[in-house]
Amino acid sequence: MFKSLKGREPGLKSILLWWLVPALVVFMMTALWLSNHMLRSQINIAYDRSLAGALRSIDHQISTASGGLSIELPYLMLEFFELTANENVYYRVMTEDGLADIGNQQLPLPERTLVSGVPQYYTAEYLGETVRIAALARAMDPPLYNNRGGRVIVLVGEDIDTREAFIQSMLLRSIGRDLVTVALVILIVVFGVLFAVRPLSRLRQEVEGRHHDDLRPIEARGIPAEVQPLVTAINLHMERYAQQARLQSQFLDDASHQLRTPLTVLRAQLGYALRESDPQEIRSALLAMGEGLDRAVRTANQMLSLARARDNISFETGEGLEQVDLLQLARGILKDVYPIARAKRLDLGLEGGDEPVLIWGLEWQVREAIVNLVDNALRYTPNGGIITVGVRREGANAMVVVEDNGAGMSQSDIDRAGLRFRRGKAGKNTAGAGLGLAIVQAIMQRHRGRFHLESLPQGCRATLVFSLNFPTDEAFETHNPKTESL
Numbered sequence: 001m002f003k004s005l006k007g008r009e010p011g012l013k014s015i016l017l018w019w020l021v022p023a024l025v026v027f028m029m030t031a032l033w034l035s036n037h038m039l040r041s042q043i044n045i046a047y048d049r050s051l052a053g054a055l056r057s058i059d060h061q062i063s064t065a066s067g068g069l070s071i072e073l074p075y076l077m078l079e080f081f082e083l084t085a086n087e088n089v090y091y092r093v094m095t096e097d098g099l100a101d102i103g104n105q106q107l108p109l110p111e112r113t114l115v116s117g118v119p120q121y122y123t124a125e126y127l128g129e130t131v132r133i134a135a136l137a138r139a140m141d142p143p144l145y146n147n148r149g150g151r152v153i154v155l156v157g158e159d160i161d162t163r164e165a166f167i168q169s170m171l172l173r174s175i176g177r178d179l180v181t182v183a184l185v186i187l188i189v190v191f192g193v194l195f196a197v198r199p200l201s202r203l204r205q206e207v208e209g210r211h212h213d214d215l216r217p218i219e220a221r222g223i224p225a226e227v228q229p230l231v232t233a234i235n236l237h238m239e240r241y242a243q244q245a246r247l248q249s250q251f252l253d254d255a256s257h258q259l260r261t262p263l264t265v266l267r268a269q270l271g272y273a274l275r276e277s278d279p280q281e282i283r284s285a286l287l288a289m290g291e292g293l294d295r296a297v298r299t300a301n302q303m304l305s306l307a308r309a310r311d312n313i314s315f316e317t318g319e320g321l322e323q324v325d326l327l328q329l330a331r332g333i334l335k336d337v338y339p340i341a342r343a344k345r346l347d348l349g350l351e352g353g354d355e356p357v358l359i360w361g362l363e364w365q366v367r368e369a370i371v372n373l374v375d376n377a378l379r380y381t382p383n384g385g386i387i388t389v390g391v392r393r394e395g396a397n398a399m400v401v402v403e404d405n406g407a408g409m410s411q412s413d414i415d416r417a418g419l420r421f422r423r424g425k426a427g428k429n430t431a432g433a434g435l436g437l438a439i440v441q442a443i444m445q446r447h448r449g450r451f452h453l454e455s456l457p458q459g460c461r462a463t464l465v466f467s468l469n470f471p472t473d474e475a476f477e478t479h480n481p482k483t484e485s486l
Contacts, residue, residue: 016193021186028182035178036171043167048121051134054081055119055156058091062152064140069093069100069152087159090126095144096137096151107155110135116151126157133157199223203231215242266292324366326357326400326466327391333370334389337378344383352391357398359466361447366466369443373402373462376437380460381406398466405459440464 061072071093081089094101108124114137121134137151144150203223217235220228266289273285334350341348359366370389377387381404390401437453440462444451450465 016197017190020189020193024186024189025182028178028185032175032178032182036174039170039174040167043163043170047132047163048134051121051132051156051158052119054089054091055134055136055154057081058093058156059136059138059154062093062154064142064144064152067144069095069102069144071102081156081158087162088129090131090155090157092153092155094153094155095140096153100144103155104157107131107133107157109153109155114151114153123160124157130160131157132160132163196224200227203227213245215239215245263296266296321360322363323358324361324363326359326366326398327352328356329363329367330370330389330391330400333367333374337374340378341387344378344381344385346378346381346384347386349386349388350391351388357391357393359398359447359468361466365443365446369440369464370400370402372437372440373400373464376462377402377404377406377460380404393468396468398468400464400466401461402463403456403459403461405456408455408458408460409453 058071063070063072090104090107092101092103092105092107094105104126107126110120110122110133112120114120114135116137116139119134119136121132123130123132125131134156136154138154140150140152200223203218207218215238217238218231220231223231269285269289269292273282273289276282276285330352331350334348338348374387374389381387385405387402387404390399390403392399392401441451444464448467450463452461452463452465454461454463
């Protein structure tokens with residue numbers, strides 16, 4: 001119904017005007033018709049009252065005391081009635097049985113039976129003219145011819161031309177006044193709608209005029225209260241989009257920063273190998289290229305894990321979450337890294353009992369967090385050292401603790417742990433990109449959990465704290481009122 005010529009959906013302004021203006025016109029026309037109908041009725045009542053006065057005056061002049069029906073109606077009285085009505089006036093006085101009849105004897109009687117003492121008004125044809133007639137019946141006192149209970153009927157009529165002309169004049173004035181009122185009301189409605197949607201037009205112009213990368217929140221000042229929730233929702237969506245854009249930009253910056261140098265080194269090593277003719281030198285160059293490729297692959301995988309860990313997971317609705325058994329997960333991880341621990345003669349153990357420890361989350365992310373902590377412990381624990389992984393419950397929380405007796409961490413390194421591409425003093429002599437703890441921190445934040453690092457007299461302890469309850473925002477605030485961040 002409201003489709004525009006270009007096929008676009010109608011605007012709020014068009015909908016309001018297309019609904020309000022026709023409805024207002026219909027309402028005002030109906031009110032105009034009722035007003036004119038009532039005006040005609042009121043004018044008729046006023047004229048009928050004048051006719052009733054003439055009727056009563058004539059009735060007072062009727063007498064039956066002489067034994068017959070008589071009326072003393074001076075000529076001046078009839079002339080006064082005609083002047084008052086500004087039309088021809090007719091009268092008729094008769095007995096109900098019709099034996100006596102005075103005046104305009106063709107003046108028609110009413111179709112309904114007259115009630116004594118109650119005037120009756122009606123319109124009829126008389127001498128080819130339309131006349132308005134007032135009729136009154138009353139008992140004769142004294143009665144004629146001993147006709148007790150007989151009544152005398154008095155009729156007074158007048159032409160309605162002057163009455164109709166006056167009514168038409170009043171109706172035209174009323175219609176003119178009402179049409180002006182309708183026009184003014186329509187103009188007020190139109191200007192009111194235009195004024196009401198003006199803030200929306202400004203909002204549209206502001207959004208259309210922005211640069212494509214301008215994601216600042218929209219100002220809700222001056223916006224109608226009904227539209228402010230929409231503006232709030234748009235701002236929330238823009239904030240989410242801006243966050244995703246920042247994450248993508250950060251990932252591109254990280255990839256450019258971390259992969260440019262290894263690829264440059266690989267290209268140099270490849271050029272060196274192509275120039276060499278000594279098989280031993282070529283082999284050494286290829287081995288170095290293999291190590292560089294391993295580092296590049298590990299760095300790329302860690303950056304992808306960090307990016308995926310920051311993806312928007314619907315912890316509010318629970319969509320995509322699953323129950324994860326921390327004990328079983330830790331057992332599988334230690335089984336996978338056992339050959340590495342055996343090669344370094346490390347004492348690698350698991351403490352957790354036999355009962356499953358279940359949390360809600362994404363299994364691959366929880367696995368990634370534990371793997372990074374275990375991998376750090378394997379890297380920084382010297383040969384013959386001890387690494388213990390513990391899984392346990394504490395109140396409403398589940399905890400995964402990775403403890404080693406390696407070189408440990410300084411308080412400065414602990415305070416700055418989790419920063420991307422930053423490595424502590426202990427990591428200067430080992431390969432890595434400095435993304436492990438950043439990945440752990442991002443995963444724990446997404447799982448509404450906490451990540452602790454503490455240095456021991458000999459070694460380091462890393463603790464992951466998960467809620468045993470469903471990790472909604474409300475549960476997170478209830479069970480973790482003071483979430484620690486790195």
